Amino acid sequence: MTSGRAQSHERGAALRVTDLRVRVALSPGLWGVAHREVVRGVSLEVGRGETLGLVGRSGCGKTTLMRAMLGLIPATGAVWVGGHDLLRLRGRARRRAARSVQAVFQDPGGSLNPSMTVEEAVAEPLVVHGLGGSREDRGRAAMEMLERCGIGRELRRRLPRELSGGQRQRVAIARALMTGPRVLICDEPTSALDASVQAQIVNLLMDLQRERGMAMLLVTHDLGVVAHMADRVGVMDEGELVEAGSVAEILESPRHPATKLLLAASSGTLAS
Ligand SMILES: Nc1ncnc2c1ncn2[C@@H]1O[C@H](COP(=O)(O)OP(=O)(O)OP(=O)(O)O)[C@@H](O)[C@H]1O
Ligand SMILES: [Mg+2]
Structure with a gap:
């Protein structure tokens, strides 16, 4: 240390x-x-x-x-x-505190909803936690985080199965960071x-x-x-x-x- x-x-x-x-x-x-x-x-x-x-x-x-x-x-x-x-x-207090602890798992395929696009998956935690303003704002924030994690704009409409394992893990990491844990x-x-x-x-x-x-x-x-x-x-x-x-x-x-x-x-x- x-x-x-x-x-x-x-x-x-x-x-x-x-x-x-x-x-x-x-x-x-x-x-x-x-x-x-x-x-x-x-x-x-x-x-x-x-x-x-x-x-x-x-x-x-x-x-x-x-x-x-x-x-x-x-x-x-x-x-x-x-x-x-x-x-x-419990309840709302639990959800609020849960924002501060996020997780990334071994199998990013399993932790991503198969029917959500990359951008939707990464914006979703903002919806769940009532953060992030309008839909456009959330989409923009998601794209910024995705770019930070090495996922370019051209992939934003893809589904998890259309990504490589490494790309899926980058998406899962971007998603985990959206609530600022x-x-x-x-x-x-x-x-x-x-x-x-x-x-x-x-x-x-x-x-x-x-x-x-x-x-x-x-x-x-x-x-x-x-x-x-x-x-x-x-x-x-x-x-x-x-x-x-x-x-x-x-x-x-x-x-x-x-x-x-x-x-x-x-x-x-x-x-x-
Ligand atoms: N729901 C459950 N019902 C019964 N046993 C369980 C349950 N969940 C976990 N176990 C048992 O608890 C023990 C710990 O499992 P766990 O998955 O936490 O191990 P791990 O350290 O993560 O192993 P690995 O390195 O293989 O991922 C194992 O013996 C497992 O069989
Ligand atoms: Mg284990």
């Missing part, structure tokens, strides 16, 4: 998650429905302008944690953003893309974060991406955050067995 980032972090976390827990129902058995806790008391903080990389083996609960933070599945604990606990808010959650944002496009998307996310000072929570299985993008790293195992520290601490002197396993599994991809 650079000193500038450390200082902004000290001014208060943009995102603070405390004791987040998610229970899921297992298929019914002889003695009724059993439950399993798949996120088991996770607490973490991300400062303004800071990137926290979240890693852990497949099935350890990373996506479930993200979905719980976004209010997409029931959870207990607290998710503090801008002085509000998102898990406690304080926190951007990215769940495997480059895993579905080929290597050359991955690097472009990683660079775009880093540039946008620097410009806007967002806090970023970056879930990835790719330790190379973490080494490149993150200030700090958290390691999850079986629903718990088992280790956290600076990128150098975690990648160079891991303590927890789960971290050591991850590093051993990815040795060779960490040449950078």
